[in-house]
Amino acid sequence: MKKLSYDVVILGGGAAGMGAIKGVLSQNASVLLIEREPSTGGVLNQCIHNGFGLQVFKKELTGPEYHEMYLETVEPFDAMYETTVLDVNFENSVLKAINAAGIYEIKYGALVLTTGARERPFEALRIPGSRPSGIFTAGLAQHFVNLENHLPGRRAVIIGSGDIGLIMARRLTLEGVEVEGVYEIMPYQGGLTRNVVQCLKDFNIPLHLSTSVVKIHGRERLEGVTVANFSDGNPVSGTERFVKCDTLVASVGLIPENDLVDKNIETSNDGGAVVDELMRTSVDNVFAAGNNVCIHDLVDFVTIEGETAGKNAARVAKGQKIPKREGFFKKGKGIRVLSVHYTTATVPFKMYVRVEHPMNMAMLKMNDTKLKVVLNAKPSEMIEIMLDPTKYNLKGEIVISATEVKK
Amino acid sequence: MKIAVIGTGIVGSLIAREFTKYKVEVEMFEKLPDVGWGVTKANSGILHAGYDDEPHTLRAKYCARGNEMYTTLSKELDFKIKRVGSLVVAFNDKEVKTIEELLERGRKNGVKDLKILSKIEALEVEPNLSREIIAALYSPNAGVIAPWEVAQAAVENALDNGAKLHLSTEVESILEENGKYRLNTSNGIFSFDVVVNAAGLWADELAESAGVKVTPLHPRRGQYILLDRSDLVKTVLFPTPSKAGKGTLVIPTVHDTTLLGPTSEDLTPSEKNSTETTVEGLSEVIKKAQKLVPMVNLSKAIRTFAGLRPENDIKDFVIKREKNMIHIVATRSPGLTAAPALAKDVVEDLAEKLNLRTNGEFRPKRKAIPRIADMNERDKEKLINQDPSYGRIVCRCNKVTEGEIVEAIRRGARTLDGIKFRTTAMFGRCQGSFCTVKIMNIMRRELGNDFEDIVKNLPKSNIVDGVVR
Ligand SMILES: Cc1cc2nc3c(=O)[nH]c(=O)nc-3n(C[C@H](O)[C@H](O)[C@H](O)COP(=O)(O)OP(=O)(O)OC[C@H]3O[C@@H](n4cnc5c(N)ncnc54)[C@H](O)[C@@H]3O)c2cc1C
Ligand SMILES: Cc1cc2nc3c(=O)[nH]c(=O)nc-3n(C[C@H](O)[C@H](O)[C@H](O)COP(=O)(O)OP(=O)(O)OC[C@H]3O[C@@H](n4cnc5c(N)ncnc54)[C@H](O)[C@@H]3O)c2cc1C
Numbered sequence: 001m002k003k004l005s006y007d008v009v010i011l012g013g014g015a016a017g018m019g020a021i022k023g024v025l026s027q028n029a030s031v032l033l034i035e036r037e038p039s040t041g042g043v044l045n046q047c048i049h050n051g052f053g054l055q056v057f058k059k060e061l062t063g064p065e066y067h068e069m070y071l072e073t074v075e076p077f078d079a080m081y082e083t084t085v086l087d088v089n090f091e092n093s094v095l096k097a098i099n100a101a102g103i104y105e106i107k108y109g110a111l112v113l114t115t116g117a118r119e120r121p122f123e124a125l126r127i128p129g130s131r132p133s134g135i136f137t138a139g140l141a142q143h144f145v146n147l148e149n150h151l152p153g154r155r156a157v158i159i160g161s162g163d164i165g166l167i168m169a170r171r172l173t174l175e176g177v178e179v180e181g182v183y184e185i186m187p188y189q190g191g192l193t194r195n196v197v198q199c200l201k202d203f204n205i206p207l208h209l210s211t212s213v214v215k216i217h218g219r220e221r222l223e224g225v226t227v228a229n230f231s232d233g234n235p236v237s238g239t240e241r242f243v244k245c246d247t248l249v250a251s252v253g254l255i256p257e258n259d260l261v262d263k264n265i266e267t268s269n270d271g272g273a274v275v276d277e278l279m280r281t282s283v284d285n286v287f288a289a290g291n292n293v294c295i296h297d298l299v300d301f302v303t304i305e306g307e308t309a310g311k312n313a314a315r316v317a318k319g320q321k322i323p324k325r326e327g328f329f330k331k332g333k334g335i336r337v338l339s340v341h342y343t344t345a346t347v348p349f350k351m352y353v354r355v356e357h358p359m360n361m362a363m364l365k366m367n368d369t370k371l372k373v374v375l376n377a378k379p380s381e382m383i384e385i386m387l388d389p390t391k392y393n394l395k396g397e398i399v400i401s402a403t404e405v406k407k
Numbered sequence: 408m409k410i411a412v413i414g415t416g417i418v419g420s421l422i423a424r425e426f427t428k429y430k431v432e433v434e435m436f437e438k439l440p441d442v443g444w445g446v447t448k449a450n451s452g453i454l455h456a457g458y459d460d461e462p463h464t465l466r467a468k469y470c471a472r473g474n475e476m477y478t479t480l481s482k483e484l485d486f487k488i489k490r491v492g493s494l495v496v497a498f499n500d501k502e503v504k505t506i507e508e509l510l511e512r513g514r515k516n517g518v519k520d521l522k523i524l525s526k527i528e529a530l531e532v533e534p535n536l537s538r539e540i541i542a543a544l545y546s547p548n549a550g551v552i553a554p555w556e557v558a559q560a561a562v563e564n565a566l567d568n569g570a571k572l573h574l575s576t577e578v579e580s581i582l583e584e585n586g587k588y589r590l591n592t593s594n595g596i597f598s599f600d601v602v603v604n605a606a607g608l609w610a611d612e613l614a615e616s617a618g619v620k621v622t623p624l625h626p627r628r629g630q631y632i633l634l635d636r637s638d639l640v641k642t643v644l645f646p647t648p649s650k651a652g653k654g655t656l657v658i659p660t661v662h663d664t665t666l667l668g669p670t671s672e673d674l675t676p677s678e679k680n681s682t683e684t685t686v687e688g689l690s691e692v693i694k695k696a697q698k699l700v701p702m703v704n705l706s707k708a709i710r711t712f713a714g715l716r717p718e719n720d721i722k723d724f725v726i727k728r729e730k731n732m733i734h735i736v737a738t739r740s741p742g743l744t745a746a747p748a749l750a751k752d753v754v755e756d757l758a759e760k761l762n763l764r765t766n767g768e769f770r771p772k773r774k775a776i777p778r779i780a781d782m783n784e785r786d787k788e789k790l791i792n793q794d795p796s797y798g799r800i801v802c803r804c805n806k807v808t809e810g811e812i813v814e815a816i817r818r819g820a821r822t823l824d825g826i827k828f829r830t831t832a833m834f835g836r837c838q839g840s841f842c843t844v845k846i847m848n849i850m851r852r853e854l855g856n857d858f859e860d861i862v863k864n865l866p867k868s869n870i871v872d873g874v875v876r
Contacts, residue, residue: 001784036800084800098779100795102788121838123710126632128684131712133863133870137840148844150858150871175875219680220867246872259804259836 002104006032006078007317008310009095009108011085011260014042015070015299016290016306017114022074023310024112029317031310032106033079034097040079041067042116043291044299046139046146049167051194055300066299080104090264090283109317110285112309113265113273115257117291119164122250129215134222138164138251142171151177153247157225158182159213162380163191163297165251170199172249179205180245185212185230188358190251191380192297213248214240222246256292268341270294276325276342277349279309280316287313294339294352297382301352327394332401334362336379345395348388354379359404366398377402408432408763411590411599413578413613415442417554418738419605420561421750427568428754429763434599435562435570436592438577440864441825443558445607446738448828449682449714450629451658451669452554453643455741456493456546458513458521459653465724467516469745469752474548476747484560485775486552487661493549493643494529496540496699502647506544509648513546520547533642535700549643553661554743555828556775563818564773568766575866578606580616581732588617588732601757604734608679608717614727614734621725621736625676626715629669630688632696634707635836636663644699653740655695657703662805662831667696667703669714682713709836716740726753733757776814776829780806801849802842804835812846816853823847824864843870 008024010017013035024031033040044052047063054060057069083099088111095111097104119137134153136144141152142164156177158165161184169179182200187210189196200207208227214235215226225248229239256272258265266274266282272295273281273288281288289309290302315322323344329351331338337354355362355377362377363370364385369392374383387394408431412423415437426433439445457471481488497503506523513521522545529543530536536543566572577593581602590597606613611624639657646654651671658666670688674681689711696703719725719737724745727734733753738746757763779787779797790810791798797810807830815829823839826832826846833839833846847861847870862868 001788036803082799084803084806086806096784098787098791098798098800100791100798102791102798103784118837119840121709121836121840123838124708124836126684126689126705126708126711128686128689128711130683131710133868140840140843143844144871145875148858148871149875151873151875152870153872214686220865221869 002102003107004032004104005107006030007109008032008112008313009034009106010112010114010310012042012114012116013040013079014114014116014290015044015302016116016309017042017112018070018074019303019306020112020114020289020310020313021077023307024314025075025077027311027314027318029314031077033077034083034085035079035081036084038081040071043139046142048146049171052299055298056303070303085260088261088264090286093285110287110313112313113258113261113281113286113288113292114290114306114309115260115292117254117295118257120253120255122248122252125250125252127213127216129217130219132216132218132220132222134218134246135216135248135250138168138249141168141249145171145175151175152249154178155180155245156247156249157213157243157245158249158251160184160251160253161190161196161207162251162253163195165249166191166195166199168249168251169205170203173203173205177247180243181206181208183208183211183213183227185210185233188378189380193378193381216248222248254291254295256295258292270337272339274341275339276344277340277347278312278322278344279305280312280322285313285316294337297380328397330397330399332399334359334402335400338400343387343389343394345389348386351385351387351400352382353385353400353402354382355402359402361405362402363405365401365403366392373405408601408761409434409599410601410603411436411588411597412603412605414445414605414607414610415558415562415572416445416447416605416607416738417443417558417743417746418607418735418750419603420558420565421746422603422605422754423570424561424565424568425750425754427565427570428766428769429758430766431763433565433570434597435565435572436576436578436590437572437574438593440575440822440866441819441828442562442572442574443555443828444824444864446714446717447554447558447743449631449712450554450740450743451656451666452551452660452743453493453658454488454550454552455744456513456521456549457516457518457741457744458509458544458546459648460516460741462512462515465726466741466745469724469748470741471516471518473745473748474550476751477550477552480747483771484557484564484773486556486560488550488552489659489661490548490550491642491659492532492545492547493645494524494533494536495544495645495647496529496536497542497647498539499541503542505647506542509544518546518548521545533640533644535639535702536644537699537701551643551658551661552743559829560773560775564771567773568769578613581613583617583730583732601731601761602733603753604732605738607738608715610717610734610736610738614736617729617732619727619729619732619734621727621734622719622721623676624717624719624737626674626679626681627718627739628672628674628681628688628713628715630684630692630711630713631666631668632689632692632705632711633709634665634667634703635709637665637707639665639703640700646695646699655692657696657700662834664709668692673718674715679715682715684711684713688713710838724749731761776811776818778811779808801845802830802832802835804837805831807832809849812849813853816850821854822862822864823870
């Protein structure tokens, strides 16, 4: 077994991990990246559409362009690629990793978790019927088309109107696959409005709200699906109809990837790592950033979170004291997702929330204090709230809520 | 002497292997593209203790004995058994009576170590069990296996001992001709001295083609929900059985996942491929599983599936011998458990009648595909030193390495399911959404086929269709 030791070890080299490397290097600490793929970039590598970098680079870039441009701003760093971490011993601050050269034991002063998210597979939805080939997660379909140059099929139904589903509807159409429609079980879209317009409307792909798949047909390859209208999460009987297709692309949610650590660090009920604004987890020398904390719409915020995590991890690794947690945020009425969960109440920071359901005019509150009004609030669009400890009392339990206000 | 075994389920595969202990030529026929993909692929995977079966049935004759034989068999064929034990729980006095009868019956069937536990004792064994129970029948001998792994292992071992395997070859009919048997198959005509029909759900029809009357089969469907890895339960949990069968269970699998099911739905004889799941079936599974273990959490579901039991009206296995032809029909539950004992009896009986000579060169052992995830650090390092591909994790959910996938291909996997059921890659919580492409690239490299030729399981189950312009 080979033994190594670093100030900071970073797990996962996507946008958050690269940000973390930069953060660590800014503090003159030693850093090692462990990444299971052959290179950095993570999910950016397969997102060949535009829409990345408006905040960080003030330009609209593709995923790979964003990756490349950001990488140029990072000093050289040590990395182990095609390497998987098998387990982490939090008590002794060592982890075990495996690659084609053997097993490694790596000691860290601080650890940064930037492991991203994974897609919820279609199979998890328990939709009855047969189990043929032709069923893909959106990420898998995207991988086939964008990186392997193969089409998943000829006539596709997409379920879930999150961004990945919408982007895949357009991508498949451009490649000559007939996209029969996008089916969304909720009464509202799951992705960004700009994606509904640019990916569906511009290509005349119908979006069926309050509709989903209730049965799968076909023994070998998919032959079709039965869809039905939904009301309050249940299919409405009598509305079933057969849709012929050989491909089903499921974009039914991303789950923060914390399998390796969720027995030891606190996670929220949606699976994200719970952190404070310094991106520190419930273990003092373990930090986290990116989609494993909370699913982000925009890569720019992921990068910034990563930089914060890396910088603070380096400070801890070098023995500096960082302030302790003072405030604790709780989801109140109308809030589906919230991150960060804690604050040290020392520096101004950004908090991200998603509302529970669409609201024309949402009033966001912190306990009884009004924070801001958001027009056209949707669960699919993350709302940023700036919190400044010199302006608000950020100690103790703080409930964040969103309520519809009448004009 | 040429012997044909039709079907490579748990029954056919163990019979074929048993025959290689004699100086005979064994050929196996399987209509599907891989072994063990029939009933043996989709069931509860439990080695039953043997208290369920009424004395004087073939089930009772073979179940407890088969269960015991598995211990040796698992060492010879290197497959995993977890002796997790089982609890049959009673919710009222009437059910307590029934489990007392089961205890008695178990003793008559030669089942060892059975005992009745009080509520408190049962909850100690299984803390997540419903608080509503009042007693339970405990057996430490019940176990769980991955049944298809046993069929693969038995076939590999039979091949190693000289047997032949015809995959994707359906036997259409059996005809007796001048003391020999002619098999008409989808891949030509073959002639044999002895034929064993272990064709699972189709064994009745195949017997019929040879002019042998057996009680007809109909499928009885069982639907399941598989939950992600957890320590929800440690033992197999049964409700008290009823006329409809053993009921819906909560099962800790060999892979540390939890299986809920099965249902019990009688289908018509024409529905032998109807492995669809249904809304009603899946909700029944949930309801019944939550009665046993209230904290069953469906957000942990990985997938659903269904299997078909080959049922007949007499509710028992039928072993019918006509000269040198043997039909094994109605391999319903506990067919997995019974299979080793049944295979041994069938083959020894025939060997005696035909005066078969034993094969002094028979090698009983088969080695499983090495599994990095189950090894200690020393063994991991050693294997990676020999072959670096065992250091490259391909399936992140179940930590399956490239070396394991290449080895599965070397042992005959030609489809994604072939790899899945040999390595557990694509078997975990992401259901292959991350590793499918990597595995297809390995297949392309090892087998030299195009992406478009790679299928999930059956010939038309292609994954991709065409290239990007
Ligand atoms: C399809 C899609 C479209 C998007 N479109 C846009 C857009 O138009 N504009 C925009 O701004 N944002 C977009 N986003 C959002 C943004 O790009 C992502 O949120 C961001 O890139 C996620 O970065 P990450 O580092 O958190 O995760 P990832 O990119 O997923 O990186 C995680 C990395 O960790 C590695 N890893 C995980 N576990 C381990 C382990 N145990 N050992 C070693 N390595 C490990 C993984 O291999 C991966 O490289 C999109 C996201 C997706 C999925
Ligand atoms: C829902 C369910 C739960 C069960 N649970 C348990 C349990 O927990 N414990 C237990 O002990 N038992 C259990 N069983 C029973 C057990 O699964 C079966 O008894 C056993 O798998 C039957 O094996 P087999 O070899 O007879 O059949 P199969 O596995 O079906 O093998 C027959 C093979 O023959 C092939 N074949 C068919 N026709 C032809 C042909 N004409 N030509 C060539 N090949 C052909 C088929 O493709 C198939 O591969 C369960 C069964 C079900 C369905």
